[in-house]
Amino acid sequence: MFMISPARLSRALRFVNRLGAVWIAVILLYLVSGLISPGMFQINETLNILQIAAFLGIVAIGQTLALLVGGIDLSVAGVVTMSNIVVTSLMLGQSETLVPSLLISILLAAAVGFINGSLITLARVTPLVATLGTNSILFGASLVYTGGAPHGSISPAFAVCGQGHIFGLPVSTVCWLAIGLVMAWITRQTTFGRKLYAVGANPAAARLMGIPVNRILISAYVLSSVMACLGGLLLTSYIGLPSLGIGDQFLLTSVAAVVVGGTALSGGWGSIVGTIGGAIFITELNSFTNIVRVSTGSRFVLQGAVIALSVLMYHLVGSKRTSS
Amino acid sequence: MSDERPDALVESPVPVLAVTDVDKSFPGVRALVKVSFECRAGEIHGLVGENGAGKTTLMRILAGVNRPDSGKIQISGKGVTLSSPRQAHDLGISMVYQDTRLVDGIDVAQNIWLEREPGSALFINRRQMERHSAAILQRLGIQIDLRRRVSELSVGERQIVEIARALTANPAVLILDEPTSSLDSAESKQLGKILVGLRTTGTGIVFISHRLPEVLELADRITIMKDGEIVSTLENKGVTEDTLVSLMVGRKLSLAFPSKTGKTGATRLEVEDLSSPGQFQNVSFSVAAGEIVGLGGIQGNGQREIARALYGLLPTTGQVRLNGSRITLSSPGHAIRSGIVYVPADRRGEGLFIAHSIRENIAIPHLSAWSNFGVMFKRQEAVAVRETIDRLKIRTPSSEQPVEFLSGGNQQKVVFGRWLLAKPILYIFEEPTAGVDVGTKLELYRVIRGLGEEGAAVLILSSELIELIGVCDRILVAAHGNIVDSVTASEATEERIIGSAVRKKREHAAAEESAGKNAGKNSRRVSIREVLLRRYTGAGLLCVLVLLLCAYTVSRSPYFLTERNLGNLVIQVAPLALVATGQMAVVLISGIDLSVGPCMSLITALASYVIVGNEQDNIAAGIAICLIVGVLIGALNGFIILYLRIPDLIATLSTFSVVTGLALIVRPSPGGNVSEVFADAITTRIGWFPIMGSAVILLAIVGEILQLRGRVGTRLYAIGSNPEAAFVAGIPVERVRFFAYLFCGLMAALAGLVVAARIGSGDPQAGSQFTLASVTAVVVGGTSIFGGRGTVVGTLLGAFLLVLMQNSLNQLHVSAYYQYVWTGALMLLAVGAYSVYEHTNLNAQVSGWLQKNLRRNR
Numbered sequence A: 001m002f003m004i005s006p007a008r009l010s011r012a013l014r015f016v017n018r019l020g021a022v023w024i025a026v027i028l029l030y031l032v033s034g035l036i037s038p039g040m041f042q043i044n045e046t047l048n049i050l051q052i053a054a055f056l057g058i059v060a061i062g063q064t065l066a067l068l069v070g071g072i073d074l075s076v077a078g079v080v081t082m083s084n085i086v087v088t089s090l091m092l093g094q095s096e097t098l099v100p101s102l103l104i105s106i107l108l109a110a111a112v113g114f115i116n117g118s119l120i121t122l123a124r125v126t127p128l129v130a131t132l133g134t135n136s137i138l139f140g141a142s143l144v145y146t147g148g149a150p151h152g153s154i155s156p157a158f159a160v161c162g163q164g165h166i167f168g169l170p171v172s173t174v175c176w177l178a179i180g181l182v183m184a185w186i187t188r189q190t191t192f193g194r195k196l197y198a199v200g201a202n203p204a205a206a207r208l209m210g211i212p213v214n215r216i217l218i219s220a221y222v223l224s225s226v227m228a229c230l231g232g233l234l235l236t237s238y239i240g241l242p243s244l245g246i247g248d249q250f251l252l253t254s255v256a257a258v259v260v261g262g263t264a265l266s267g268g269w270g271s272i273v274g275t276i277g278g279a280i281f282i283t284e285l286n287s288f289t290n291i292v293r294v295s296t297g298s299r300f301v302l303q304g305a306v307i308a309l310s311v312l313m314y315h316l317v318g319s320k321r322t323s324s
Numbered sequence B: 001m002s003d004e005r006p007d008a009l010v011e012s013p014v015p016v017l018a019v020t021d022v023d024k025s026f027p028g029v030r031a032l033v034k035v036s037f038e039c040r041a042g043e044i045h046g047l048v049g050e051n052g053a054g055k056t057t058l059m060r061i062l063a064g065v066n067r068p069d070s071g072k073i074q075i076s077g078k079g080v081t082l083s084s085p086r087q088a089h090d091l092g093i094s095m096v097y098q099d100t101r102l103v104d105g106i107d108v109a110q111n112i113w114l115e116r117e118p119g120s121a122l123f124i125n126r127r128q129m130e131r132h133s134a135a136i137l138q139r140l141g142i143q144i145d146l147r148r149r150v151s152e153l154s155v156g157e158r159q160i161v162e163i164a165r166a167l168t169a170n171p172a173v174l175i176l177d178e179p180t181s182s183l184d185s186a187e188s189k190q191l192g193k194i195l196v197g198l199r200t201t202g203t204g205i206v207f208i209s210h211r212l213p214e215v216l217e218l219a220d221r222i223t224i225m226k227d228g229e230i231v232s233t234l235e236n237k238g239v240t241e242d243t244l245v246s247l248m249v250g251r252k253l254s255l256a257f258p259s260k261t262g263k264t265g266a267t268r269l270e271v272e273d274l275s276s277p278g279q280f281q282n283v284s285f286s287v288a289a290g291e292i293v294g295l296g297g298i299q300g301n302g303q304r305e306i307a308r309a310l311y312g313l314l315p316t317t318g319q320v321r322l323n324g325s326r327i328t329l330s331s332p333g334h335a336i337r338s339g340i341v342y343v344p345a346d347r348r349g350e351g352l353f354i355a356h357s358i359r360e361n362i363a364i365p366h367l368s369a370w371s372n373f374g375v376m377f378k379r380q381e382a383v384a385v386r387e388t389i390d391r392l393k394i395r396t397p398s399s400e401q402p403v404e405f406l407s408g409g410n411q412q413k414v415v416f417g418r419w420l421l422a423k424p425i426l427y428i429f430e431e432p433t434a435g436v437d438v439g440t441k442l443e444l445y446r447v448i449r450g451l452g453e454e455g456a457a458v459l460i461l462s463s464e465l466i467e468l469i470g471v472c473d474r475i476l477v478a479a480h481g482n483i484v485d486s487v488t489a490s491e492a493t494e495e496r497i498i499g500s501a502v503r504k505k506r507e508h509a510a511a512e513e514s515a516g517k518n519a520g521k522n523s524r525r526v527s528i529r530e531v532l533l534r535r536y537t538g539a540g541l542l543c544v545l546v547l548l549l550c551a552y553t554v555s556r557s558p559y560f561l562t563e564r565n566l567g568n569l570v571i572q573v574a575p576l577a578l579v580a581t582g583q584m585a586v587v588l589i590s591g592i593d594l595s596v597g598p599c600m601s602l603i604t605a606l607a608s609y610v611i612v613g614n615e616q617d618n619i620a621a622g623i624a625i626c627l628i629v630g631v632l633i634g635a636l637n638g639f640i641i642l643y644l645r646i647p648d649l650i651a652t653l654s655t656f657s658v659v660t661g662l663a664l665i666v667r668p669s670p671g672g673n674v675s676e677v678f679a680d681a682i683t684t685r686i687g688w689f690p691i692m693g694s695a696v697i698l699l700a701i702v703g704e705i706l707q708l709r710g711r712v713g714t715r716l717y718a719i720g721s722n723p724e725a726a727f728v729a730g731i732p733v734e735r736v737r738f739f740a741y742l743f744c745g746l747m748a749a750l751a752g753l754v755v756a757a758r759i760g761s762g763d764p765q766a767g768s769q770f771t772l773a774s775v776t777a778v779v780v781g782g783t784s785i786f787g788g789r790g791t792v793v794g795t796l797l798g799a800f801l802l803v804l805m806q807n808s809l810n811q812l813h814v815s816a817y818y819q820y821v822w823t824g825a826l827m828l829l830a831v832g833a834y835s836v837y838e839h840t841n842l843n844a845q846v847s848g849w850l851q852k853n854l855r856r857n858r
Helices: A006-018 A021-036 A043-068 A076-091 A098-121 A127-146 A156-163 A171-189 A191-201 A203-208 A213-239 A248-260 A272-291 A296-317 B055-062 B085-090 B108-113 B126-139 B155-167 B185-200 B212-218 B241-248 B303-310 B332-338 B347-351 B358-366 B378-392 B408-420 B438-453 B465-471 B494-514 B528-556 B563-588 B596-610 B616-643 B648-666 B676-683 B691-709 B711-721 B723-728 B733-759 B770-780 B792-811 B818-839 B842-857
Strands: B017-026 B029-039 B044-049 B070-075 B078-080 B093-096 B173-177 B204-208 B221-226 B229-235 B267-276 B280-288 B292-296 B317-322 B325-327 B340-343 B426-430 B457-461 B474-479 B482-488
Touching: A021 A272, A021 A296, A043 A076, A043 A171, A043 A191, A043 A213, A043 A248, A043 A272, A076 A098, A076 A127, A076 A213, A076 A248, A098 A127, A098 A156, A098 A213, A127 B770, A127 B818, A156 A171, A156 A213, A171 A191, A171 A213, A171 A272, A191 A203, A191 A213, A191 B358, A203 A213, A203 B347, A213 A248, A248 A272, A248 A296, A248 B648, A272 A296, A296 B648, B017 B055, B029 B055, B029 B204, B029 B229, B044 B055, B044 B185, B044 B212, B044 B241, B055 B093, B055 B173, B055 B204, B085 B093, B093 B155, B108 B126, B108 B155, B126 B155, B155 B173, B155 B185, B185 B204, B185 B212, B212 B241, B221 B241, B229 B241, B241 B494, B267 B303, B267 B457, B280 B303, B280 B457, B280 B482, B292 B303, B292 B438, B292 B465, B303 B340, B303 B426, B303 B457, B332 B340, B340 B408, B347 B408, B358 B378, B358 B408, B378 B408, B408 B438, B426 B438, B438 B457, B438 B465, B457 B465, B465 B494, B474 B494, B482 B494, B528 B792, B563 B596, B563 B691, B563 B711, B563 B733, B563 B770, B563 B792, B596 B616, B596 B648, B596 B733, B596 B770, B616 B648, B616 B676, B616 B733, B676 B733, B691 B711, B691 B792, B711 B723, B711 B733, B723 B733, B770 B792, B770 B818, B792 B818
Parallel strands: B044 B204, B044 B221, B093 B173, B173 B204, B292 B457, B292 B474, B340 B426, B426 B457
Antiparallel strands: B017 B029, B017 B070, B070 B078, B221 B229, B267 B280, B267 B317, B317 B325, B474 B482
16 A cells, blocks of 8 residues: 655655745646646747736735745735826826836835834834734725726836737736846845845844844835835736726735745745745636636635645645744 | 651651652753652752752653653652643642743732632632632732732742642642742742741642752751752751752863963953843953953853843943943944854854854854945855854854754854854853753863964853853852852862852842841732723723714714614624624734634625525524534634644635635625525614614623633633743643634624624625724724733724724715725724833833822722
């Protein structure tokens, strides 16, 4: 009889993890959906997935930073909605207003991140509660600002970011990968990145090493909000119109992408590259559920199961690392 | 005193506790070697020995915390196996820990009886509990008001409560681990009297202490331990302190310490009159270049605080000069830049980034030195790290190895190594060789000596005197937050150091006594009124807020006070109040349940299928199905959190998604009809008042009684406030937590049913706002997001305030969209305000003011 001992399973998973478990999952899912619907193997379909994945991908990069410092940022949903509403209502389809409206969106997002960070460090509110609160405020503010009926649109020049192609690749994908590379470089090769990991892994020890813990935490939340904003702007450029609640989907999916990508909930362990894989996986999963015509409900069930299962799997892989 | 000893009991043939040939090893250490020990009924048995002699390990085995590797334990002649603290306690061994294990959030009587309260299966008999507690305290000859919260007791009072707690089971053996270490002399005397009193009742008492005079005064017999072995057991007749000290110490120098050069240079560190309030006073000393200075004495006499103050971790007054120039001690970063580095004793907690690589751990203090404009020089880093690994001979396959996979010795080398490259002026090492094998110890000693030879100043804190004597050029002895002696290497012996530490302690005690420091100390009384005020002040403020809001709305809108509107208001409050009560149970144990909103949606969707028609039986079955589904969702949360060990946040976030999906599967869009009979029953009004309102009020009253007098209430508060203490008291922490999630699921289901009755159909989005609103109601109602504090009544008021605001704004024709803004803002404000209140001394100020004014009123 064929038996798998937990030890052997754990060793096998550890081996898989070294190859980058998330990328193996991405490839397997791609193959499975391709076998069920051969259309998936066509280059256009693949590029389409990468184009859609860019929006979630950028938001999830920000979420990675929040998880790396041992927190969570649930306000990304509100920030995406806010960026969408603000940029369309300021741009009003004109090119002259393009730059200022983008800048204003990004600054607003940075301010939100700063407020999150200050609530968490100075007022000692737990990250979950703090960002859940700001998320609600942002959503309400968007409703009040638009009176429930948003108007405005993006300028045609801006539409290139979300809809255009460059060298046959979607511009949004290129933007995402560029941001991803920059953030991966920042987290791995700069002193800021190293401090980020240190604060996430052990804030008490980080303090004894002379690292300004509060400042690093606040920066992480500011960056998280700015990333959510960039994701929201790109998404806005793709659909061209304001839409209330457009960010709501990201609340769960951004956390899912990060967790699937192997970042630990306890902080100090994970990578941007893993999150990029996680975002592709979640997007693939969505398009796979479209192919097999699964209802919206089942998609939510699947998504919840994927979050729990991937946390569980990474627990098995590095039993100490992911436990909180 | 000797005439008080009942000789018959001392000569009792069967010892009440007998330990035979017990061995215990920890990785790398033989903590106990063939230990045999006995305690007779009605004797006080003193147990003395140096730090690390094995006393605490022995006691932990007797308390059922650790299991022995081999050996026998007998209680009153019967062989036993001790597998848990609870079991040891039931068998008659009670333990009083050095660091008290009391739960701060509950009062004295509750602490004394935690997990063993008198009363019925559901309720605690408070009166009986107070009577029993008072009896025990009276037996101890101490008055502590039973309604005081443990958090406001002095250390001495806490110790007494702990002893009272140990006595609730009428133990055969009472073990006290250094009970007097944090007591002043009057309190110690009192404790002595208590122990003598207990002895006459036939209890066997094991008394562990560093204060030899006390041991000599109280004990009938004294056992001395050294290096995990019993040296000797003496009848306390004609024994002197000197005899004890010479038996405790006198360990052979088994380690070859590196030779001392004795060459020192210019003064590096000068400390003058350094004080930190409540920690240490007027400390002055200096360390020269190349000099290695030890800071020793009995543990907990300010050594650690002095070291941490020098590293900028404690507020201080006084002067510190480094290389002749004055420095300020403001933060660790500042200390490092000035040239002071510190290796803490808690390697895992404060020293290492355990999951990170050796390279990252070594590089962390050098980030700015090895970078330009924030970009790391990889090459420079790699070379420097390699150099450190080679220099300290850290045994590892690569510099990328996570430090968690290294041995204790190699981990400590990493912690050492990270500082060597910075060439600091002063090194401070706290317990530099704790948990390190012998071979590595020697290497580390050589490294430390090497630092001295390179011209650095070194300060070492160690509880192992032999280590200080072997390594240091000079040893400072600390006692009671002062430096009381300075011993040079040549004349340093364990006797001398222990001697001056102990002598000082005795002088200190004598001085305190003559100053009559504790003469007028009285025990504070707490009135019922104060207890109620403390519990309900927040709720009272909320009431005022609610009334103000009502008054304002009434003045602006004539419609507000109509029966119709008031009735609607109550119907709207009901579901939020229900789900918030469930959420509160989870928040009380410092968890959170994000899945309540989707759970409510699912229940409405489900209700639109199973609660249909007019037949009562069918409706009842439908209701039962809905409630069971709620409980199942709660069980799922509990299972994921407690058995799969996924943190509550991410666990309930994933069930949030799963349950949202289930609701959409059951009913993809709003529709269906919930039974009218059911809907009418739920929304029935007597006059204008919906009966649902009375149900909720009834629930709040029952909940409040359960919190105040029920067993479940005390357990929730204890777990939320201090899970470790709750576990030691024998509370099944995991099971209680599981049931809290179960209860939360049930309440969400009830809330879902009320919503279904109100809207009359199924809606997969009906509950979407309730996740946030329930958390907001809970925290606005005064429940701490960190657990351990909160009331059902407060939660109900929080829910009421939330719904009332919505209703008022509607009356005032303000856009309904604002509700999202103020729900979030109110939550942040409540949590932020409470946490700032807790973390500043505002808390102490307010309660001080409260006490003063209450007393005046009386």
